Amino acid sequence: MTDPLIIAGKSYNSRLLTGTGKYKDLEETRLATEASGAEIITVAIRRTNIGQKPGEPNVLDVLPPSKYTLLPNTAGCYNVDDAVRTCRLARELLGGHDLVKLEVLGDEKTLFPDVTATLEAARILVKDGFKVMVYTNDDPIMAKRLEEIGCVAVMPLAAPIGSGLGIRNPYNILTIIENAKVPILVDAGVGTASDAAIAMELGCDGILMNTAIACAKNPVLMASAMNKAVQAGREAFLAGRVPRKRFASASSPIDGLFF
């Protein structure tokens, strides 16, 4: 069955997007990313370590842009200027690559998005030619506004970043999905495979996760589990689940009973 995820006109087979932070080393990053089946992976933009082992391999050496679609993020940005500046630097770094993950954070404790700053930064970036996948909260109105100004994907949180609390507000996520004409991806909050399946069963177009894989006891095995959970959840969504009923409904026919 071909059921591609289409983002900014490009088709992807995998609906699981992964982050590349918090791993033990680059080899674990590479193995977990491969096991996840992800085709789109996020990276952060930071200062080079001047004078410290310039020959040391970089994340792009083990996860090359020839093999993966890189999604530079604006993690750590708490205002519009820093976020826009980071995206422009990422575009230069990746030779004109214009797909970015925008997040403008509002608070260090919750890492909840500053939605007014997010909206303002998204406007600037869209006008500047970026294809913006935007991290936001689970507010259907804000999700719609971000779509209207030209974001190519809207990515509501399911729970705070790195919390592993799962899908805390499935009805809002559902409303966001029902209202949307662009892909909706759950970004943040997934803790284990069942959370990923629940998000996909709601009808999400995809999931972006990092901590749930990288901080599992066995990240490579969890990456494989997430890969399957996202696929299972997607297939269950497309298949259409049975309605919930309060009482039993026998699976074997009554006709032909011989007693």
Add this chain to the structure above:
Amino acid sequence: MNIVLNGEPRTLPGGTLLAQLIHELGLEGKRLAVEINREIIPRSLYAQTGVKDGDRIEILHAIGGG
């Protein structure tokens, strides 16, 4: 001359080109983005961009992140 490189003070010989600085840091050929005084310098201009006294230079790369 004195510059600030990635937030740290540094002394360079006068007339240093950006490409020379990157070479001396062992970063030649790496995937980088460079800003001088908040202005992005495209890779194609490294060889013709002179570093000036007081410049604030940022040399950035991609790392793992979520």
